[in-house]
């Protein structure tokens with residue numbers, strides 16, 4: 001892997017507790033799998049950094065080499081690879097994802113928007 005790509009990946013993972021390597025941006029995902037993970041993280045109220053691999057073909061391949069996982073999206077928590085769309089969705093369904101964030105000390109604000117203010 002190119003040194004610059006490796007450095008970029010390290011910087012993103014060192015600088016952000018939750019990172020989603022995805023296609024497009026959290027506001028405008030360019031792939032249904034990426035959109036689904038954004039939806040899960042948004043539902044749980046987790047702050048995350050979205051990194052758009054479509055902006056850099058080297059990063060698109062580099063993150064696959066780094067994780068030894070063949071597809072995008074890829075979710076990382078505290079520098080550790082958690083999984084792609086299927087894994088994230090399954091973990092969300094079983095409650096395992098919420099537990100994982102708790103265990104890692106990641107703040108979740110699930111349902112905050114829906115709570116009454118008075």
Ligand SMILES: N[C@@H](CCC(=O)N[C@@H](CS)C(=O)NCC(=O)O)C(=O)O
Pocket residue numbers: 023031033060070071072073083084085086087
């Ligand atoms: N089953 C995968 C679905 C993701 C997927 O198949 N991604 C494809 C299409 S977006 C991909 O990344 N292909 C390689 C590429 O586009 O570089 C998952 O759980 O994340």
